[in-house]
Amino acid sequence: MSKQHEIAVIGGDGVGPEVTEAALAVLEATGAPFNFTHYQAGDGTLEATGVALPQETLDGAMKSEAVLFGAAGACAAQVILRLRAELKAWANLRPSKAYQGVPCLRPETDMMIVRENSEGMYFGGEDEPEPGKATATRIITDHASYRIARCAFEFAIQAGYGKVTAVHKVNVLKKTDTVFLEACRRAAKEFPQVAYEEALVDSVAMRMVLKPEDFQVIVTTNLFGDILSDLAAGLIGGLGMCPSANLGDGPALFEPVHGTAPDIAGQGKANPTAAILCAAMLLRHLGYTDKADAVEAAVAACLAQGQTTGDLGGPLGTMGMAQAVIERLGE
Structure with missing residues (x-):
């Protein structure tokens, strides 16, 4: 017996439970040997219990x-950011791939953004030393x-991509991005079969719009990523098309990157593509x-x-x- x-399932807020239900139906239809256990977290849980992420869920x-x-509402920082930290999920993988049939700006887009998840601007802390003045600390380590x-x-090797682009702003952030780039260069030497380049974040933003096929795998720090x-999501039709994975030293965390869409929550209208x-x-x-x-496929x-x-523009609900995806699994 396999x-x-x-698998822990946390539907969260708004359309989160609905798109998660759709993803679970597809997973079950694959026949993979999964045991799903459901847990509560989010705005509704906070209102009911006083805690956004109960200890039982964690x-x-x-x-x-x-x-x-699924999706996190106003208390997202208390839920998803804490989950990432507790699970030691230091890598965030965000694919952006254009699909036939989905109206989008750049149908040639097919890239993966690998974002550092444990440090950078979001984890260095902020301070307000005096009224009208605030500071933020950016932490970048070689490790x-x-x-x-x-x-x-x-990932590039596993997925068959041939190039990795390290994105930085070393011309301004001379010390922190030097640490980042030196580490990237050291890693690049270990993978000579993959092309390696470096590019300034502002130039990358422009190039992504003008010529997204220039990029295959992007690796960068937290804020830039x-x-x-x-x-990148805007190039392929929006956040509703974008899944993500948070990987690291503990259990992996998978989440669609769209919001809770409270205006359609509970109506069975939500697009489950990212969740699936x-x-x-x-x-x-x-x-x-x-x-x-x-x-x-x-x-x-x-x-x-x-x-x-x-x-x-389709006729289906969530x-x-x-069910349409399930019917095509064997094709």
Whole structure:
């Protein structure tokens, strides 16, 4: 009998539970040996219990092999940021791939942004030494930079990409980005089969819009990765098309990067594409490559033939699209 993989499911707020339900239906249809346990977190949980991320939920996530998350509302920092920290998920992988049938700015886009998740501007802390003056500290270490660079190169090889671009602002942030780039260069020497380049973040933002095919795998620091990944999402039709994986030393955390969409929550209208693609990333992470390929191919086929939700001009609801994906899994 195949080993049962323990998966913690946290639907969260707004449309989160709905798109997560769609992703679970697809996962179950693949036949992978998963055991799903549901936990609560988010704005509703905060209102009901006084805690946005209950200890029971955190404990469940910690003892699982992977976490499938839906969406976080106003208390996102208390939920998703803490989960990433507690799970020691120091790498954030954000694919941006254009699909046939989805109106978008740049249909040639196919890139992965590998973002350092544990330091940078978001984790150095802020201070207000006097009224009208505030400071923010940027922390960059060789250890974290080398670790994320190796992650980017390893992913490139695994996914068949041929180039990694290290994105920085060393002409201004001379000390911190020198640390980052020196670590990236050291990692690059270990992967001579992958082309390596460096580029300033502002030039990358322009090039992504003008010629996104220039980029395959981008590795960068936390703030730059946060901004560029949303820019990349804009090239392919929006955040509703974007899954993500948070990887590191503990259980992996998979989450669609869209918001809670409270205006359509509970109506069965939410686009589950990103959540279903998260399911594919989860399958791949746990070694079910063929099943991951099948899910991604089924999603692509549905999108190409208009079997989508209303936001993409299709006739289906959330679970209707999930069922359409399931029906195509064997093709």
